[in-house]
Amino acid sequence: MLAVSLTCTLLFSQMGWGSDEAAAASTGKVVYDVTTDKAMYDPGSTVEVRIDLKNRLGRDLTGGTVEIKAKHLESQIGETIRKPLDLKHSADVIMVGNWQAPNQDFKGYLLEVDVKDASGNVVDSDTVGVDVSSSWVKFPRYGYVWDFGQNTNTAERIDKLKNYHINALQYYDWKYRHHKPVAPDLRQWDDWSGRPIYGDTVRSYIASAKAVGMANMAYNMIYAATSGYDKDGVKQEWALYYADDNPRGQGHFSFKMADSTPTGITHLYFFNPLNPGWQNYIFAETNKIFEHFDFDGWHGDTVGEWGKMKTSDNRTLYVKDTYTEFLNKAKQAIGGKYLVFNPVGAQGIENASKANVDAIYAEIWPWDRDSEGELYDTYYSLKKEIEQSRKESGGKSLIVPAYMSYDYGEQNPGSPFNTAAVLLTDAAVYAAGGSRMELGDNGNMLSNEYFPAQNLYMTEDLKYRIGKLYDFIVAYENLLRDGQTETANRIEFPQYASSATGEPNKIWAYGKKDNRYEIIQMINLLGVSKNDWRANDGRKETPQKISNFEVKYYYTNDVNSVWLASPDSDDGRSKRLQFTKGSDGKGKYVLISVPSLEYWNMIYMSSDRSGGEEEQPGGIGKLMNGGFESGEAGWTYAGTAAHGVDSNDAFEGSKYWIWGPDAYTAKVSQTVSGLEPGTYSVSAKVKQNTGTPMISRMELSGLGGETVFVNIPHSGQYENISGTVQVVNGELNIAFYQEAPGNTNLQIDNVELIAGTGSSEENPPGSFPALVNGGFESGDISGWKATGTNVGVDGSDVNDGSFKCYFWSGQNYQQKIEQELTGLENGKYTVSAMVKQNTGTPLLSRMELSGYGGSPVYTNISHGNDYSMIKGTVQVTNGKLNIAFYQAAPGETNLQIDKVELVKD
Known part of the structure; x- marks a missing residue:
């Protein structure tokens, strides 16, 4: 049913490029940007996909195609959609397609867009994430707005956040007063600091956000009042006071916000959250918000835990111990509205997590401590709290405001964020199953708890990377925070130092699992000298990118397919990885070949042999498209060279080609599953006649069996190569690999798989299989x-x-x-x-x-x-x-x- 719905409902239209379009980071020579019309979609609804194209190839694109695949993790959902494209050199066009989302709730998808020329060569590509969820609270992607001035272009600002898939907004300091959030005049009012707030702007934000699938949360503290509260019905007998032995203050518990303001308000004064009088008062004032504005919920805030307090009748308490009762009563009072709460510093978060809140949220400061007395100052400390909160809340994903380079931003306003610092903290949070609170209106990023203080800015590179990161966390939400639990499975890197606790100068790797997958989260701290998430001085080394390495994973359940997904490579696409199985004194393991690690990789593996709907298009036990007469269908490419299928100089019909003007590595492969155990022969017609590669070979490998390498000769004509392999566990991967300097080609055609051949002919009586390349005369380590x-x-x-x-x-x-x-x-x-x-x-x-x-x-x-x-x-x-x-x-x-x-x- 999904295949039919996708095929039938992807419809395209074209319109001219307008000069007022918002700029976006270019991803190549043709695809300018791929976005969707909403941040989140109800199951079964229509997803509008917008593909902005600019032809910068230096030639006309005639007879081309735009192809779209919808992926859920490694599996394709439905058929590939192909639509014609003709685009003159330097011309612009916008293609809009409608994809019918599946009816399953709480699922993430990656839409893959490829632009091909008339010969079937991919000339550019991009991806976009799609979240199909009926509510934002399962997979929160929380953002903020704070500028409620007159004539603010709310639609434009909301559109920027929509493109990051932000699905809920905190309206920071939109209110009139903390104890009286709704102003007497709903047209215009000043907030506590004297900033003008316009009611129409607030309403416009809400309407624009709802139109693109975002929830709207009215920010206010749960227990605070500003000066003059006694004239508005707040009684002093509800107040909280510092206990006599509290060294942090005396008298009425208060917090200084400013030395002076136009309104004369400089302090917040706090009241007892357990006092029934205060509860009735603040709940009534909060419900007035919903009477006058179309907010979806209340974002309750605090200033954290300040030690022992006392009430007006001298009873002592800690504020954090009031959270559960207050929040449960608040949720009951606001009815069907959402409730989110911030126990600052994660102090008392365990009491908030077990309350009836819709999402859990905690502003993290590096000097606060967790329940074990450990500081929240490292990447690992963030992971620990996310995991602990998930357990205490019954599976909720913790939203983490953690303000990057705080002091650096205050001392150097107008400076850029450190890209590595931001990406490593984000990876630490999202890999653990949490969520960040960092992006706000006009595409800004937080560095301070006072949201209007926009001290630092994102560079264009960071904006692009954050865009890819948010596509990634949407597409893989069902592997990141959908019931996964930690494992203690052993993970080793034979070539590099590693750590399960995020130590500096090591690969940080740990295991997760759910009812189908075992998962390795891998964060690169190689070359990173400190594991402090805050990077308070604005400094953080860029991790040392590594390539072509191995990870050894001791598994729980049998592993028959392994996949890699990363926000740092291949636009977040899942790529199937090669692996071998073994066992030693520590248990059974898979040794996985990993192509690269920049910031964050996620490897996921299962006992499924098929490895996704797309991976066995030829059917069980069949090689698909060995002559490349159907383009690249059935084959997976990985590498840095240009590649494609055409009929020019083919051995027969069409051929597959690889070529690059600069040094490159390239691999094209197909996995055939469901084979009967036995001997199989693979043959191919190959031609390698320009340049001299360092490695050029056919590689045959399978589950639990040998790997056979067959060198590809340099020749001016097509040569026949063949290899024989013993299939043990029903699966055979056929790959063609080349590592070469620039201006070097490879052509492949007529790949064939034949069962039951080679054993008697290849090894007649008295002979045995030859050692491959024992003298290394191939000029490389082929065969080894x-x-x-x-x-x-x-x-x-x-x-x-x-x-x-x-x-x-x-x-x-x-x-x-x-x-x-x-x-x-x-x-x-x-x-x-x-x-x-x-x-x-x-x-x-x-x-x-x-x-x-x-x-x-x-x-x-x-x-x-x-x-x-x-x-x-x-x-x-x-x-x-x-x-x-x-x-x-x-x-x-x-x-x-x-x-x-x-x-x-």
Whole structure:
């Protein structure tokens, strides 16, 4: 039903580009921006998708297409929509499409938009998140407004927040007085500080926000009054006083807001939230708000916990202990309106969390402490409170106002936010299952608890990244804060230091789970010297971006598919990751290959073999579109090169091509599931005739089985390549990978998968599978799997042939290369190699033979100035043998390996 509704209701219209359109960060040469008409949608409603296009390709785009896919996590919902596009060079156009949202409530989606030319090449793309929820409180994305001056363009300001998917607004200091929020004259009034407030502006904000799916929350304190309160019916007998032994003050409990104001109001005076008289008074005044304005709820505030207080009849209390009773009565008094409450500093948050509030919220300050006495000053402290509040509130997502670079902003007004500081704090909060309170009207970001103090601004880069981040938290809300709980599953990074508690200069990684997925949250603190979230001095190092590394995850349930999603890459799209399974003394694990980590990655995995609706389009046990006659359908691309499908110089019909003017890595792959265990052969027609790649190969891998590499030769004509692989657990991934300098191509055609071939012909009696690339004459480590990045192949000081493999680093390192052979006849085998280790003194250097059915055999590598032969002999009893070379060493230490050979005795 979903596929039909999506196909039938995505309708396009075109209109001219207007000069008054709001600017947005460009994402490429054609797609200017992709937005939706609302911040949140009811189930089954129509989502209007607006695609702003500007042709900056330097040529006309004729016969092109715009394609849209709707994704829920890794799975495509419905069919791909294709609409024609003709766009002259330098022309602008807006395409508007209507997508019928599914009827399921509280679901997040990512709409993927690709623009293709007439040959089917992707020339630009973008994504946008869509939240289908009947209420904002399950997945709050809270923003604020504060400028209620005359003639304020409320629609424009609301539109900016809508594009960040803000679904509820706090109306900060909109009111007349704290104890009397509704002014005598509803047309215009001054707030406590003397700022003019216009009733029509407040109403216009509310109407504009409701039109785009936002809730509107009237801000006011729960227990405060300004001077003159006695004339408005507030009785002194309701007041709170400092207890005699409270060192923070004397007399009526009060808070100084300013030295002077035009209204003469400088202080707030506080009253006992448990006093029935005060309760009846403030509830009645609050309900007057809803009589005169179309607000959706009350945002109750405090100034935090100030120690022991006493009432007018000398009973003592702490304000935080009044929260549960007061909030429950407040919710009852305001009826069907929303109630949100701020226990400042998270002091007493446990009492607010168990009250009848609709959303939990806590302004965090680094000097306050949690229930265990720990400061709220680190990234990890934010995570801990979010997790604890989720448990105490029955699963609610904590909204965290945490004001970035506070002192820096007050001392340097008009300066930019530090991008790394903002993104790391946001990642810490959202990965843990919380939500931020940071974005306000006119697209501003908070740095101060007094919202009109707009001390710092977002750079264009930060605005763009925040936009991608909010698309991401919408699209993956069902993995971030939809019932997930923490796990203690072990997570290791063989190449990098890591921590489960957010230590500086490490990858911060921890586990989550729900009833379908196991999840790794991975935040990059490599190169970040301090783990303070506030960055109070305005400084924070940009994390060291890393690429092509591995994570080792010890799983609870069986893992058969692994996916990566990040706000920092691929516009938030889910990408399927390669992995292998194993076990050791710590348990069963998956070793996952991760392409990159900038700020925040989320890896999610399940026992499902299909890995999403899109991933097996050819049907169970079938390769889809091996001749690329249906474009890229069925294949997934990852990399930095240009790529696409066309008929130019194809072997037959259409071909897949990869090319880049600069250095690149590129991989195109397809996973075939539902295969019967057995031997399979994969063949392809390939042509690589411009440039010289460092690595160019076909890669065949599956669940629990071997990985087979087949090198692609350089040739002026199409060559046939083939590889044979043993499928163990029903799944086979077929990939073509190239790592190359600029101006280097690869062409692929006629990929075929054949079952039940290769075993007798490839390995006749008396023979055994050949060791791949034992002399490293391919010029790379093709055929070998590397753990670590301190490995290479060159032609200097070789023992035999043209190349050797080497280990080396200027710093401490651990490096391993290995190759697993399968299909061996049982019997005795000898492995030999020529090795040289002559600079530095390693801690451990050896050849390792394992996996053959017996205990590992280690052959140490000696320090010496010349190549020497090492050997190891094993008795294979299970048809397998893993050959590895391993070295753990301080800096400036080498190892050279050449002429690795396998002989059956």
